[in-house]
Amino acid sequence: MTQLVLPELPYAYDALEPWCDSETLHLHHDKHHRAYVDKANAALEELRIVDPSDAARYAGLEAAREFNLGGHVLHSLFWENLSPEPVRPAGAVAEHLDAAGGVDRVRSLLTAACMGVQGSGWGVLAFDTASRSLQVGMVHDHHAQHVPGSDLVAVVDVWEHAYYLSHRNDRAAWVSAAIDHLDWAAIDGRLDAVTASLAASS
Ligand SMILES: [Fe+2]
Structure with a gap:
């Protein structure tokens, strides 16, 4: 199973200012997104070994997987689909x-x-x-x-x-x-x- 990795931002932290400030982007990427990556990896690892007869434990891990893996996927897309300069559709x-x-x-x-x-x-x-x-x-x-x-x-x-x-x-x-x-x-x-x-x- 592939370990999830926090992707690098495709631009500098201050590249989206003023509408997206550098402090927010540091917190958002380095703290929030990183937490989703770490927690998704932990949930995926524990789901490999969870006792299937422990329904409550399984449900908790599955909820953690959905929330944190979803957070990782969405944020990875989000960083990539923003541009410092406006880009017209073509x-x-x-x-x-x-x-x-x-x-x-x-x-x-x-x-x-x-x-x-x-x-x-x-x-x-x-x-x-x-x-x-x-x-x-x-x-x-x-x-x-x-x-x-x-x-x-x-x-x-x-x-x-x-x-x-x-x-x-x-x-x-x-x-x-x-x-x-x-x-x-x-x-x-x-x-x-x-x-x-x-x-x-x-
Ligand atoms: Fe976010």
Whole structure:
């Protein structure tokens, strides 16, 4: 089994200022994300040896696996799909955005998803493999509410730890800035990988 590793940020800690400050990014990446990696590794290791007759212990470990592994996967995507400079959609992702009503509509839906998350969670853009279309959605915490069979291609963290130092309780300002700095080239690359995998399996 592969040990999970905290990925390096693809940019400097101060590269996203002023809308995402360096102190927040240090805490968010070095503390929060690292904790998810460490706790996911611990849960995965313990699940290898847990006594299956101990249902309560198993359930606790499974909950820890879902929460912390989900946190690791989502944060890894999040760092990669942000850009210090705005990037315009091009290529296949631009075509899928048009099919979904256009980039402005998708942006509005993603904003609504981010603002609609109750408590902690994520606004997400996913490629639904059943309808073969881009869909906006929400993920509660790190692991609930996501449609099985759809592949995440972009995510926006709306946990308060992502924005509270700079934006206080103004989630809308954080969401607007984060969506303005989505790296559509990286998202296009992820979409290409998903559709290539589908083509290979059909
Ligand atoms: Fe986070």
